[in-house]
Amino acid sequence: ILNVEQSPQSLHVQEGDSTNFTCSFPSSNFYALHWYRWETAKSPEALFVMTLNGDEKKKGRISATLNTKEGYSYLYIKGSQPEDSATYLCAFPLQGAQKLVFGQGTRLTINP
Amino acid sequence: SAVISQKPSRDICQRGTSLTIQCQVDSQVTMMFWYRQQPGQSLTLIATANQGSEATYESGFVIDKFPISRPNLTFSTLTVSNMSPEDSSIYLCSASDPMVSQYFGPGTRLLVL
DSSP states (O other), X not given: OOOOEEEOSEEEEETTOOEEEEEEOOXXXXXXXXXXXXXXXXXXXXXXXXXXXXXXXXXXXXXXXXXXXXXXXXXXXXXXXXXXXXEXXXXXXXXXXXXXXXXXXXEEEEEO | OOOEEEEOSEEEEOTTOOEEEEEEESSOOSEEEEEEEOTTSOOEEEEEEOTTSXXXXXXXXXXXXSOEEEEETTEEEEEEOSOOGGGOEEXXXXXXXXXXXXXXXXXXXXXXX
16 A cells, blocks of 8 residues: 655645645555645645756745655645745655645644 | 546535446546545545456455446546445546556545445
């Protein structure tokens, strides 16, 4: 059974503060790691697809890093805004295929 | 990127009944999938919807409970049969082409009483 774990499960952050959370995944047979943002009543939105050890990707105030040898990825949000409130999901493709195994998500709430 | 719509967006159903969820993609895609998220749980893959043939189900999911159709490259349906309260979940369809990130529909929120 493939285990993808995210921590923390929920997080409350003051507007303007920066924050980060973690995704842990099996380090063997690594293919890629996906990050999604899922706002209530909307479609999960693809943020990043990370494939190389040491990769760092950035999209506005959000960035992510990848360590495939130790099996973790961090997602960082700089200067949090209320619109960042969402559940952030990481996902690990199964056997290099398009089937994704998801973590439970980190539910982020930004307090104005 | 593909735009995916789902119908219905939400429903409240009585136990023992069945609900069919529709998923429409605005372009032809190679692969379509159905996921569910039960309360407090991870998004879990139910099955891969194969165009013109039977769906491929993940462990713990069976065709009799979750029949799936995919008559063409842009449309699929998932039926939740003989529902019980444990089937209360968010059901999402997704679509992708090889080497491309998956795109998701907005989900169908199902409550079974």
